[in-house]
Amino acid sequence: EVQLVETGGGLVQPGRSLKLSCVASGFTFSSYWMYWIRQAPGKGLEWVSSINTDGGSTYYPDSVKGRFTISRDNAENTVYLQMNSLRSEDTATYYCAKDLYTYYGSLFDYWGQGVMVTVSS
């Protein structure tokens, strides 16, 4: 059974940093692209970052580029999201997700339960 479990959320002041983790199980982690997607309270979904299978290629939308860094440890079946210079508009539930295919697709077939990040003074 595929499982994705996110941890690391919480309340953080504007300008500070936070690192999220997502531990995967039930599939060959190193064969799949992984993603972070967020959802502000009561709002829609926003893609936040992508990472390829070996971690050598990463992608971000302009809204987080230069502030967020995605990485992965295939030995630990874990994907991370380092979030720096946090802003109030980063407040959201953050989900990690895997791709349906073993190549880049941006089809999110399994999602974690989500972790809440609140940026407030």
Added chain:
Amino acid sequence: DIQMTQSPSLLSASVGDRVTLSCKASQNIYKYLNWYQQKLGEAPKLLIYYTNSLQTGIPSRFSGSGSGTDYTLTISSLQPEDVATYFCQQYNSWPTFGAGTKLELK
């Protein structure tokens, strides 16, 4: 960025109704369109990918269609467990989502 517009934002229907949800892209997305279902307090679930491919384990009452900029999710006979918010997502370029259609029972 490709903008995705869903309509309606809120839909009320009765059990057994045929329900149609719409999603319009700001440019041609060549059928690179997925649909997700999100129930209250849960993570989204992939229902349909590449416009009309049913994800494993999803009931056959769900179906998708469309091309170019216009896409549709259809529920052939609404069931109580289908109450949820439905999001479309394009992946012709960097992924973007629609704002969602909230489906409730009448």
